Amino acid sequence: ASGNVVAPMPGTVVRVGVAPGDRVEARRPLVVLEAMKMETPLTAPYDATVKAVHVEEGDRVAGGALLVELEAG
Numbered sequence: 001a002s003g004n005v006v007a008p009m010p011g012t013v014v015r016v017g018v019a020p021g022d023r024v025e026a027r028r029p030l031v032v033l034e035a036m037k038m039e040t041p042l043t044a045p046y047d048a049t050v051k052a053v054h055v056e057e058g059d060r061v062a063g064g065a066l067l068v069e070l071e072a073g
Contacts, residue, residue: 002051005042005068011035013059018068022050030068031055048072 015032018024029041030050048070055067 003045003048003070003072004066005030005044005070007033007061007063007065007067008040008042009033009035009063011040011061013055013057013061013067014039016053016055016057018050018053020050020052024048024050024070033061033067042067044070046070046072 011033013031014034018030024030024044026046027043029043031042033040033042051069051071053068055061
């Protein structure tokens with residue numbers, strides 16, 4: 001199974017904590033998004049391997065934008 005982590009709202013990427021090939025555990029922060037002066041960590045929904053990272057620190061993203069692709073397992 002694969003999964004995508006998308007931006008829940010428009011914002012600015014302030015931190016990218018993973019790279020393709022990284023193994024991550026459920027609830028590990030992958031990307032931190034800042035919107036309206038609040039930082040929101042976006043976490044892995046399950047144990048997974050990072051397949052692709054589509055953003056860099058400083059990127060402005062729209063709500064629903066694809067940030068990280070995951071592969072379960």
